[in-house]
Amino acid sequence: MDQSSHITAEISGARARPLVLVPVFALISLAGALFPSFSLGAEVLVVAVGGTLFWLGLSDRTPRRSSPDRLSARARWWLVPGLTLGVVEAINFFAGSTLEHPTLSNLADPILEGYLARAAAYFGWLTAYWGLVRR
């Protein structure tokens, strides 16, 4: 590794630390929660932040955690929650996504109208997204 690459890696590593990221994500979440759904502010924030993380995830600018080469057969257990969620969501979506047949977003919308819940959802989304970027 030449000196400039080494410096770049050190800066990326420093930026990737929780001490830096948690306050940044918290600030974005607190600001993002001010914007209701379907507002221009929410659209711009999600597109800008999501786009930045998408770009970071495709570039080599962040250090990545190791992943196993192969999954054990027991990984199939994950099909249970995955398929349950997919089937219940699909049934309710094709049944019209109504009060009687609520999709996940129908159920989440009233909760996400509250400021704190919305801020927590932003924070959870950013943390999960960052986890993917680092994979």
Add this chain to the structure above:
Amino acid sequence: MIVVRELAIAGFLGAFGAALGLEWAARRPGSRIPSLAAICGVAMRYRIGRLPVGRIVMLGFCWWLGWHFLAR
């Protein structure tokens, strides 16, 4: 019918409960069940030629989730 709605809610809660249980089991010492992060990591390694298809799909899906729940 409200029973149908409650069934749907129970289905979602059951799925999330099962996922939480599996994640807990995966994090136990010596567990052979992979964590959700490990599964995502393997899926993200999928490529077609030089195109990181798995990475694009997973990152794109996460972006869409944020847009769907927080902006729409």
